[in-house]
Amino acid sequence: MPPDDGVVRVLRDDLTLDPENDPGLSDAEVLHLYRHMVMTRLLDERLVALQRQGRIGFHVGSLGEEAAILGAAFAMRKNDFIFPCYREFGAALMRGFELGVFIHNMFGTAKDTVRGRQMPDHYTCRRVGWGSISSPVGTQITQAVGFAWGAKIRKQDVATLVYFGDGATSSSDFHSGMNFAGVFRVPTIFFCRNNGWAISVPVTRQTASRTFAEKAAAYGILGVRVDGNDLFAVVSTVRKALERGIRGQGATLIEAITYRMGGHSTSDDPNRYRGSEVLEPWASRDPIGRVRAYLEKRELWDGAAEERLIAEIDKEFREAVAVAERTPLPPLESMFEDVYERPPWHLLEQRAQLLNGPRAPSPHS
Amino acid sequence: MPQMNMVQAINDALRIAMRADDRVVILGEDVGRVGGVFRVTAGLFDEFGDERVIDTPLSENGIVGTAVGMALYGLVPVVEIQFADFIWPAYDQIVNELAKYRYRSGGEYPAKVVIRAPVGGGIRGGHYHSQHPEAPFIHVAGLKVVCPSSAYDAKGLLLSAIADPDPVLFFEPKRVYRAAKGEVPAGAFTVPLESAAVVRPGRHVTVLAYGAMLYEALDAASKAVAHGVEAEVIDLRTLWPVDITTILDSVRRTGRLVVVHEAPRTCGFGAELVSLVVERAFYHLEAPPIRVTGFDTPFPYSLEMEYMPLSHRILPALLEAVRS
Numbered sequence: 001m002p003p004d005d006g007v008v009r010v011l012r013d014d015l016t017l018d019p020e021n022d023p024g025l026s027d028a029e030v031l032h033l034y035r036h037m038v039m040t041r042l043l044d045e046r047l048v049a050l051q052r053q054g055r056i057g058f059h060v061g062s063l064g065e066e067a068a069i070l071g072a073a074f075a076m077r078k079n080d081f082i083f084p085c086y087r088e089f090g091a092a093l094m095r096g097f098e099l100g101v102f103i104h105n106m107f108g109t110a111k112d113t114v115r116g117r118q119m120p121d122h123y124t125c126r127r128v129g130w131g132s133i134s135s136p137v138g139t140q141i142t143q144a145v146g147f148a149w150g151a152k153i154r155k156q157d158v159a160t161l162v163y164f165g166d167g168a169t170s171s172s173d174f175h176s177g178m179n180f181a182g183v184f185r186v187p188t189i190f191f192c193r194n195n196g197w198a199i200s201v202p203v204t205r206q207t208a209s210r211t212f213a214e215k216a217a218a219y220g221i222l223g224v225r226v227d228g229n230d231l232f233a234v235v236s237t238v239r240k241a242l243e244r245g246i247r248g249q250g251a252t253l254i255e256a257i258t259y260r261m262g263g264h265s266t267s268d269d270p271n272r273y274r275g276s277e278v279l280e281p282w283a284s285r286d287p288i289g290r291v292r293a294y295l296e297k298r299e300l301w302d303g304a305a306e307e308r309l310i311a312e313i314d315k316e317f318r319e320a321v322a323v324a325e326r327t328p329l330p331p332l333e334s335m336f337e338d339v340y341e342r343p344p345w346h347l348l349e350q351r352a353q354l355l356n357g358p359r360a361p362s363p364h365s
Numbered sequence: 366m367p368q369m370n371m372v373q374a375i376n377d378a379l380r381i382a383m384r385a386d387d388r389v390v391i392l393g394e395d396v397g398r399v400g401g402v403f404r405v406t407a408g409l410f411d412e413f414g415d416e417r418v419i420d421t422p423l424s425e426n427g428i429v430g431t432a433v434g435m436a437l438y439g440l441v442p443v444v445e446i447q448f449a450d451f452i453w454p455a456y457d458q459i460v461n462e463l464a465k466y467r468y469r470s471g472g473e474y475p476a477k478v479v480i481r482a483p484v485g486g487g488i489r490g491g492h493y494h495s496q497h498p499e500a501p502f503i504h505v506a507g508l509k510v511v512c513p514s515s516a517y518d519a520k521g522l523l524l525s526a527i528a529d530p531d532p533v534l535f536f537e538p539k540r541v542y543r544a545a546k547g548e549v550p551a552g553a554f555t556v557p558l559e560s561a562a563v564v565r566p567g568r569h570v571t572v573l574a575y576g577a578m579l580y581e582a583l584d585a586a587s588k589a590v591a592h593g594v595e596a597e598v599i600d601l602r603t604l605w606p607v608d609i610t611t612i613l614d615s616v617r618r619t620g621r622l623v624v625v626h627e628a629p630r631t632c633g634f635g636a637e638l639v640s641l642v643v644e645r646a647f648y649h650l651e652a653p654p655i656r657v658t659g660f661d662t663p664f665p666y667s668l669e670m671e672y673m674p675l676s677h678r679i680l681p682a683l684l685e686a687v688r689s
């Protein structure tokens with residue numbers, strides 16, 4: 001367990017909200033967030049199952065981190081931009097990325113917005129202020145700073161939020177990003193999901209600092225710690241950081257303390273490096289369970305509502321999967337598109353060679 | 366003789382090197398307790414402890430930069446980059462530091478590091494888990510570059526790489542990590558660097574390949590027989606410095622050349638191999654050399670098998686080389 005001092009918490013054990021940092025969400029807003037957290041978890045389960053059945057190649061999930069992921073995105077405005085890591089599809093869906101399009105990405109079909117060029121979970125949706133996902137750890141951090149800095153130079157009211165993990169704090173991009181944001185007073189929110197692990201490597205191998213948030217001090221920006229399993233605290237903390245940014249007070253590093261309850265991805269077996277007992281203290285702080293208890297106590301939610309919600313999501317998901325599985329793979333020509341804006345001679349030549357040549361035995365054989 | 370796959374053979378080589386020389390240390394992400402995401406370092410943490418099998422912070426330039434420092438001090442670091450696709454943050458340390466130390470210090474500071482990295486596609490990895498970036502390293506003066514295709518060679522070449530006085534990039538074809546299986550001697554042995562192997566003799570056309578594509582070239586060569594074509598397949602094994610003698614001996618006999626690699630065509634290693642042959646054996650050539658390679662696009666996900674230069678694309682090249 002990370003040190004507990006200075007951690008922003010709002011939802012108390014008695015299911016009341018601490019007025020000091022209460023973000024003042026309406027019931028409708030809490031219900032909206034709750035539904036999306038449930039959806040995120042359900043989709044995670046279903047996508048892992050599809051991977052196990054060999055129907056998709058890969059999935060990287062958010063189990064246990066739903067409040068941190070969705071709360072942070074919720075606090076940002078429509079005109080702001082989010083630079084994702086690879087574990088935040090639930091927030092993209094909440095911002096308006098369609099489930100059906102996401103599922104096309106998971107299957108790498110012709111209707112995938114990135115045309116089956118990337119692995120599953122590496123989708124793009126500029127329309128909803130969502131960046132393009134890269135596997136290399138940390139690269140999005142400096143880019144988020146540059147984006148908001150560009151807007152600042154053009155006097156536009158745009159802030160950015162960048163998601164990354166505890167492991168990414170060891171990357172050069174983390175340090176460069178924080179340093180540039182500090183020097184140029186850029187309205188970027190560095191949202192570190194401290195989930196305890198970088199695949200099998202624990203946080204003690206990423207830093208000798210007591211906390212991740214304190215690294216902000218070295219760059220002259222604000223660092224704060226928040227209970228990442230407390231939806232209300234996350235929304236409140238990100239909102240305050242956003243307000244600071246908008247007021248010209250610069251960037252904030254937020255360390256959201258949470259826990260990766262599952263494997264790193266479907267390629268990982270966490271039993272090789274951690275016992276299940278480490279999950280126990282976190283299981284009782286399940287970010288979704290806490291909000292559900294809050295809603296139930298206020299008689300805004302019950303078992304029947306939960307069942308209806310799950311049935312609804314399941315139906316939408318099954319339909320999206322059925323459509324994706326009927327959709328062909330991207331056409332061969334698509335391999336040569338978007339390399340440049342217009343394909344130069346050598347790509348046209350290679351495209352002709354591929355189209356006129358023999359076909360491969362089968363995809364991913 | 367024990368049967369090993371390539372993962373086990375590399376693991377065995379690491380264990381032998383570490384037992385023989387306590388200056389050998391391993392650095393990387395997830396290489397310790399969990400034994401690597403491909404299990405290549407499995408069991409080494411338990412045997413050698415966390416000062417010799419080191420899970421590092423997530424920073425490839427940190428890993429390579431500190432490995433260079435350790436080498437300057439006198440250790441023999443063997444670095445694992447989890448996927449070759451993630452080597453780029455370390456490129457500065459490799460190109461401007463590791464590769465130049467001996468030269469720029471007049472030999473006072475030879476920096477010897479082995480950098481292992483899984484390479485290549487065909488594993489549903491998309492463009493960030495499939496790159497095969499030998500060319501940008503071959504281009505750098507001072508680096509040796511190895512890419513084995515069999516378990517036997519992987520073990521023997523890695524032991525040579527660790528013993529070699531110069532920095533070595535050791536690229537492991539992950540598509541055949543488990544499929545490349547065979548008899549591998551239990552103890553220490555070496556396969557010399559800079560030696561290619563003629564793995565299938567033939568009279569009509571020389572095929573140069575390495576890593577996972579060697580198997581595709583062999584498959585195409587066996588199918589070519591039905592067309593009356595006998596292809597000679599050479600596994601380069603060490604890409605740089607390449608075994609030019611074996612290549613030229615073959616091409617002078619066959620008069621025809623096909624080069625296969627997964628990486629994109631333009632400025633790929635094939636360009637260098639063709640140039641080397643054309644410069645030295647021009648009058649022996651009876652047909653233009655042919656490159657069968659990845660396309661000049663990022664490595665795609667859904668269409669990866671259409672991107673890769675598999676047997677179905679190598680066979681027509683063999684026939685064309687012989688026909689023309």
Ligand SMILES: Cc1ncc(C[n+]2csc(CCOP(=O)(O)OP(=O)(O)O)c2C)c(N)n1
Nearest residue numbers: 135136137165166167168197198199394451
């Ligand atoms: C530069 C780079 N090195 C290594 C990897 C392999 N890798 C993928 S995710 C990961 C761990 C990331 O941990 P963290 O930043 O804490 O994010 P989390 O997965 O916990 O959300 C590693 C080592 C990579 N993708 N990029």
Ligand SMILES: [Mg+2]
Nearest residue numbers: 165166197198
């Ligand atoms: Mg993490």
